[in-house]
Amino acid sequence: MKARLLPLVDCLTPNLAEAAALLGASVATSEDEMAEQGRALLALGPGAVLMKGGHLAGEEAVDLLVAAQGVRRFAAPRIASPNQHGTGCTLSSAIAAHVALGADLAEAVAAAKDFVRAAIERGRDVKLGEGPGPLIQIPIRG
Numbered sequence: 086m087k088a089r090l091l092p093l094v095d096c097l098t099p100n101l102a103e104a105a106a107l108l109g110a111s112v113a114t115s116e117d118e119m120a121e122q123g124r125a126l127l128a129l130g131p132g133a134v135l136m137k138g139g140h141l142a143g144e145e146a147v148d149l150l151v152a153a154q155g156v157r158r159f160a161a162p163r164i165a166s167p168n169q170h171g172t173g174c175t176l177s178s179a180i181a182a183h184v185a186l187g188a189d190l191a192e193a194v195a196a197a198k199d200f201v202r203a204a205i206e207r208g209r210d211v212k213l214g215e216g217p218g219p220l221i222q223i224p225i226r227g
Contacts, residue, residue: 087107087129087130091129091130092130092131093130094130094131094132095131095132095133095184095190096131096133096135096177096180096190097126097131097133097134097135098135098137098173098177099126099134099136099137100137100139100173101113101119101136101137101138101140101141102140104119104122104126104134104136105122107126107129108122108125108126110122110125113136113138113141114141114142115141116138116141116147116149116158119136119138119141119147120136120149120151120156122136123136123149123151123156124151124156126151127151127152132152133150133151133152133190134150134151134152135148135149135150135151135177135180135194136148136149136150137173137176139169139172139173143163144162145160145161145162145163146160146161146162146163146164147159147160148160148194148198150190150191150194152190157191157194159194159195159198161198161202164202164205164209165209166205166206166208166209167217167218168208168209168211168213168217168218168219168220168221169205169217169220170217170218170219170220171219171220172201172205175200175201175204175220176197176201177197179193179196179197179200179201180193180194180197181193183196183197204220205220207220208220208221
C-alpha cells in the first residue's frame with residue numbers, strides 16, 4: 086500500500102493512530118511529533134498529509150497540514166460531545182468536495198473543519214441509540 090497507493094493520494098488524512106501504524110511508530114503525543122510524522126508520511130509520496138489531532142490532549146482540536154511548502158496549523162476549541170462518530174470520514178469528504186469546487190487545499194481544509202465543527206455542535210445534545218452518535222449535518226427539529 087505504501088509503495089503503490091500513497092503516491093497516488095492528493096491528501097492523506099490519517100488520525101494519530103493511523104499515522105503511527107503506517108510508520109511503525111508510537112502515536113504522536115505533541116504537535117511537534119505530529120509534524121514529524123506528517124513529514125515522514127509525505128516522504129512516502131502523497132501530495133500532502135493532514136495529520137488529524139482530534140485525539141491529542143488539549144483545549145483545542147489541532148490538525149496539521151504538511152506539504153512541500155511547510156506545515157500549516159488548523160485549530161479550533163474542543164467541543165464536548167458524545168456524538169463524534171464519523172468525524173474523520175466527514176472531514177476528508179468535505180475537503181474533497183471543497184477541492185472539487187475549486188478551493189486550494191488549505192482553503193478546503195479550513196472550510197471542512199468549519200463544517201465538521203458545526204456538525205459536532207448540532208449533534209452535541211442528540212441521543213440516538215446506544216454509544217457514540219453521529220455528526221448532525223442538518224438542523225434537527227424537535
